[in-house]
Amino acid sequence: MGRPTIADIARQAGVSKGAVSFALNGRPGVSEATRDRILRVAEEMNWRPHSAARALGGARADAVGLVIARPARTIGVEPFFSQLLSGLQAVLSASSVALHLMVVEDTAAETEVYRRWASEHRVDGFIVVDLQVKDPRLPVLDGLGLPAVVLGGPGKGGNQLRIWADDREAMLSIVDYLAAIGHRRIAHLAGLPHFQHTQRRIRALRDAARRLGLEEAVSVPTDFSDAEGAAATRTLLSRRGRPTAIVYDSDVMAVAGLGVAGEMGVAVPGELSIVSFDDSVLARIVHPPLTALSRDTFALGEQVARSLLAELDDAGPGRDLQMPTPRLTVRESTSPPGGGPAGAGSPAGVVAARIVDSGSEPV
C-alpha cells in the first residue's frame, strides 16, 4: 500500500472522511474522544496531507516565488542575492513556507514564469527584485491577483507593496563624507543603467556635486561584474587628472578596483580612496578593509518575507516600507586626498570615522 489517505484513517478509526478532516484540522464537529482517537490513528499510520489535494480545494500553496532575471553564472558572485536569500529563508522557514526559486534569462521569461506559477497555483505570492525604471512586470503582477513585494521604490505603477532603502540619502552621505575630507574629483562605478536604484544614485551624486561645488563627479555604468569594474577602474586611473575617490555600486567591483589600484601602483587610500555601496565579508576581509555602506541585506530579506507573509494572511494591503538609511562604515580605504600613508593603521580612517559619527559639520 502507498501512503495512507484520510480514507484509510477513516476506515481504521471507524468514522467518515469528513470526521477525519475535522479532527485533523482542529475544527469543531467531532467530540474530543473521537478527535483523540483519530489523531492517534493518523499518528500510527504516519499520515501526512497531500499538498496537491489541499491546493485543489483552494487552499494555500504555502510557497512564495522569487524569479531572478540575470545570467545564472553571475548570481553566485553577488553577495547581495545570497544574503537576501538567507534573510528570506530565516523568516519563511519559520512559517514553513517554501521558496520557489528560478533564475531566467530576461524579463520576458520572468513574467512568463509569474503567469505560469500563478495560474498553476504553485505559489501564494511573489518577491520582485531589480526594479526597473518603467517596470513592465508590475502591470502583469497586478493582473494575476497575487500579492507581491517589490524590492525598490518608492514610486507609481503597480499595486504591490514596496520595500526599499533610501539610495539617494545613502549616496549623499558618501559624497558628503568624501567632500568633507577634501575630495574634489569623485567617480562612481554604477550598475546597470535601467535599474531604478542605479538611476537614483547617479542623480544623487550629480545633485550633491553641484551643491558642494565639486570639480568633477562622473558616473560610469557597468554590468556589476568584477571584469567591468576592473576595466573601468583601469580607464579612470589612466586618465590625466584622475579621480581621488571612487564609489563602487557593489563590493565585488570595489574589491576588483582595489586590485587594479594595487597592480597600477596607486596607493589606497594615499592616492585613491575607495568606497563600496555594499558591505559584506568581502569589504571587511580585503586589505585595506573598505569603507562601505552597511546595508543589512539579511535584515532586508527578513523584512520582505515578513511583509509578504502578512500580506498573505490579512489580504489587506500593507504599507510601503522604507528600511533604515544605511550607515557609512568608515574603514581604512578612505583618507584625505594625497593624505596619510597607504599602510594599515593609518589614523586617517579613525579621524574620518569621528567626523561621520559625530554628525558635525565638515572639517
Place this chain on the structure above:
Amino acid sequence: MGRPTIADIARQAGVSKGAVSFALNGRPGVSEATRDRILRVAEEMNWRPHSAARALGGARADAVGLVIARPARTIGVEPFFSQLLSGLQAVLSASSVALHLMVVEDTAAETEVYRRWASEHRVDGFIVVDLQVKDPRLPVLDGLGLPAVVLGGPGKGGNQLRIWADDREAMLSIVDYLAAIGHRRIAHLAGLPHFQHTQRRIRALRDAARRLGLEEAVSVPTDFSDAEGAAATRTLLSRRGRPTAIVYDSDVMAVAGLGVAGEMGVAVPGELSIVSFDDSVLARIVHPPLTALSRDTFALGEQVARSLLAELDDAGPGRDLQMPTPRLTVRESTSPPGGGPAGAGSPAGVVAARIVDSGSEPV
C-alpha cells in the same frame, strides 16, 4: 469568473473534458481538426493547467527540493552555495523544473522537511549537500522512495546517486606542489569535522606529509566562518616555528587569513604561502591573488541537476559520478618559503606554475 478550466474549454468548443485533455496533451484520441479547434479556444481563453489538479492525478510536481542545514546567516557568505545554486538553476530552469529551497537549523529539521515534502508530493526528488560521516539522512531518503542526488562520496549507505570531486587527490596535488617548491611546515584550516569531505582532506594531508617526510602538517578544524579562519590564522602565525604555508578549506577563510597576515606584517607569499581549496572571484580579486583549487562549482551544480533530471525521467538508477579532479591554479600567493619578494609581479608565481604545469619533478 475565475480562471478557465478544461470544462470551460470543453463547453466552449462543444466537446467533452476528455477530448480537451487529449488535445492539450498531444495524445491520440481526437482528430486534427478538433485538436486545432480546442487548442485555439484554450489559447483564446488563456488557459493554464492547475498544477495541483495534475499532481493529484499522480503526475510529477515538476520541482526538486534542496534543504540546507546551516545557520541562515552563513549561507550568504559562502560562494560555494551561490555558485552551486546558479549551476542547478541553469539546468533546471531549462526544463521548467522549479527548485524548492529551504534553510533549516539542523539535520533533524532537515529530515523532517524531506518527509513533509515527499508525502505532500511537493517535489519529485532531492539534492543533498554536506554529506556527513555516518549520514542519518540517507536511510530516511531511502524510505521515502524519491530519487536523490547526494553531493559527496563515494561510499556505502543509501541508494542515492552520488556525485563528488576527488578531495583526496585534490589535497595531494596541493601538498605535492607546496613540498615541491620547498615547504616543510604546512598547516590546514579545515571545515566542520563531521563532514565527510573534511575528513578526507585531513587524512590526505596526513598521508602526504608522511610520504614526503614533512616536518609538520597540522589540520585545524573550524566552522568555515571568516571569524574562525582569521582567529586560527592568528594563532598559527603567533607560534614559534610557524608554518610557511597554510591551506584553507574555503576561500572566505583564505581571504580572511590573508588579511590577518597583512595585519601582522607577515609578507605573502614571501614569508607565508596561502592556498585556497575553493576558487571564486574572491580568490582572484584580492591582492595578491590566491593560488587556489579551481573546482568548477557551477559545473558541479549543472551536473547534479542533470543527473537528478535523468533519474526522474528513467526511473532507472544512474551511475555514481566523479567530477574531474580540480586543478590547482597557481597565482601570486605562493612561492618558495623565505623566497621571493612579497610584492606584485613576483616571478615566484610564474616559476611555480611552470613546475606544476609541466608535471615534472620538484626543483
Place this chain on the structure above:
DNA sequence: TCGATCTACTAAACCGGTCTAGCTCTGGCA
C-alpha cells in the same frame, strides 16, 4: 410528553485535471 435545539456524525458534492471503458459511426471486405 412533545417539539425545539444542539451535538456528533455521515454522505456526497466539489476542486481540475487524467484516464479508462464504452459508445457511435464509418469504411472495408467477404
Place this chain on the structure above:
DNA sequence: TGCCAGAGCTAGACCGGTTTAGTAGATCGA
C-alpha cells in the same frame, strides 16, 4: 448484407483532500 476494425468521441470514475447539507440521537424547557 452482415460483420469487424478502428477512428473519434463521451461519460464517468478517480486522485485526496475540504466543505456543505442532512440526519440520528440526546437534552432541554414547558
